[in-house]
Amino acid sequence: MFDPSNFRVAKAVRRGLLVLACVAAVTAGHAQSARGVITGTVQDPSGATVPNANVTLRSPSQGTTTGVHTNSAGIYRFEGVNPGDYVVTVAAPGFSKSEVPATVHVGDTVGRDFKMAVGAASDTVEVSTSNLELQTEDAVRGSTITSKELAELPLASLNSLNLITTNPGVVRSNQGGSLDSGIGGVNGARARSNNFLIDGLNNNDISVAGPQATITNNDELSEVNFQTSNFSPEFGRAGGAVVSQITKSGTNKWHGTIATEYRSQYFNASTQTQRNAYTSALATYNTAVLTNPNYPVPMLKNKFHDIYPAITIGGPLVIPHLYDGHDRTFIFGGGQLDRYVANSLATFSNVPTDAGIATLQTLASSCPNVAFYLNLLQQAGNPAAPRPAWVPAPSTFRLRLRPLRRRATVLHAPVRSPTASSIVMPATSTRMTISLSAWITRLPASRT
Numbered sequence: 001m002f003d004p005s006n007f008r009v010a011k012a013v014r015r016g017l018l019v020l021a022c023v024a025a026v027t028a029g030h031a032q033s034a035r036g037v038i039t040g041t042v043q044d045p046s047g048a049t050v051p052n053a054n055v056t057l058r059s060p061s062q063g064t065t066t067g068v069h070t071n072s073a074g075i076y077r078f079e080g081v082n083p084g085d086y087v088v089t090v091a092a093p094g095f096s097k098s099e100v101p102a103t104v105h106v107g108d109t110v111g112r113d114f115k116m117a118v119g120a121a122s123d124t125v126e127v128s129t130s131n132l133e134l135q136t137e138d139a140v141r142g143s144t145i146t147s148k149e150l151a152e153l154p155l156a157s158l159n160s161l162n163l164i165t166t167n168p169g170v171v172r173s174n175q176g177g178s179l180d181s182g183i184g185g186v187n188g189a190r191a192r193s194n195n196f197l198i199d200g201l202n203n204n205d206i207s208v209a210g211p212q213a214t215i216t217n218n219d220e221l222s223e224v225n226f227q228t229s230n231f232s233p234e235f236g237r238a239g240g241a242v243v244s245q246i247t248k249s250g251t252n253k254w255h256g257t258i259a260t261e262y263r264s265q266y267f268n269a270s271t272q273t274q275r276n277a278y279t280s281a282l283a284t285y286n287t288a289v290l291t292n293p294n295y296p297v298p299m300l301k302n303k304f305h306d307i308y309p310a311i312t313i314g315g316p317l318v319i320p321h322l323y324d325g326h327d328r329t330f331i332f333g334g335g336q337l338d339r340y341v342a343n344s345l346a347t348f349s350n351v352p353t354d355a356g357i358a359t360l361q362t363l364a365s366s367c368p369n370v371a372f373y374l375n376l377l378q379q380a381g382n383p384a385a386p387r388p389a390w391v392p393a394p395s396t397f398r399l400r401l402r403p404l405r406r407r408a409t410v411l412h413a414p415v416r417s418p419t420a421s422s423i424v425m426p427a428t429s430t431r432m433t434i435s436l437s438a439w440i441t442r443l444p445a446s447r448t
Helices: 004-029 147-152 160-166 272-288 354-363 368-381
Strands: 036-043 054-058 065-069 075-081 084-091 097-104 109-111 124-126 141-146 195-198 221-229 242-247 255-264 304-316 329-349 404-411 422-442
Touching (some): 036 084, 036 097, 054 075, 065 075, 097 109, 141 147, 147 221, 160 221, 160 242, 354 368
Parallel strands (some): 036 109, 195 242
Antiparallel strands (some): 036 075, 054 065, 054 084, 084 097, 141 221, 304 329, 329 422, 404 422
16 A cells, blocks of 8 residues: 655655755865966046956967956956966957956966056057066965976975975974975974865875875976965865965977986985994994904995986877867876985894794794794804895885885895894895876867
8 A cells, every 4th residue: 555654755865865965066066276266357547447348368378268258347257267377358349459467376366457548459558567466366375386496496305395394384393204294384283284285186195194195206297386374265174284286287389398316325415423323333343344254334324326217298189180189188298217226234133142042943933034033143143154035025016196116125144243232234125116197188169
């Protein structure tokens, strides 16, 4: 038998699910933006507003144009403008055409006001702007590092996020590792209170410990934007700063870069701590080498070689006889290889006594780690013993868009110190990272 109450319950459930779906869709629509706004007013020579004036926004590098009209108050506004350089043009009957350049960064509201001059429509008045402009459209505090500055500023770690310390109110914290991520605290907030974005997408580590991915091929970036306070509600989340990295896009012409960076201990100055440790290790070596010719020679600085070749390329997406992406569709990609090789000496203290070794020998048959440890002790006590087989450290392969990493450590023959209370273990570690990325930018056709 049909029960009306069940029908009403089912109908209510369907309505509830529909409301939840709408709320989820609206929430997803309010994502954090990686774009900006250009706005302003148009007036005649007397200061009266000019309604219905034709305002055009043009990108010289990509050839795209977008047009709007001023309202009854003479105000125009371009929303969702990608970061980059543009030219704003205003035309109205009875006035000369007027042009002014505008540069948009992430989260910027750029103001461009026009005072039209009476003249023929064929006349064009070009207005120049100063490189140092007073921000009157927004109260946000922060700075933007352009691609030119990224290429010229020294970055020892190739991490552009470290440049946030050039802003007022930013200090490096005393926390290390993932709690700091090399960024620091902003305006007294904890270092892990910052919000990291790549092209407006979430780049925060799942443990809220900094950025999840780090772009070290800085030729892939068009800018790095830091908003330290008073940023708009669309960003939210951050108690510290909003850090946005914006990748480059292709243009109507093919462009690319090839670069490499080499690092070594030869270019690094030694610290007082290293010099003190070297003096102590050298005294130990001078005593140990008398009885053990194979005792490793101490190093003032651990040897390492780090090579970073990188490449980028971008341009219009063109498929011969099928598709011409000029002024519409662009492609850009980049890659980087990181090959790191280092030598080090590790000292293991608290070597077990003979009684302790006897106890460990009873466990060696059931525990491979104990057997491996006893093998190291045996070879350290007998310098003439052959080197152990190649022993890889825990190695992982991670296949993601970026990066692909391979790590390995080779342990060489260990030797016992002169006091017989510790073991010195020479090791060579190798790390190789391959980062590849590519993206396509599809712009709408020119419109007015």
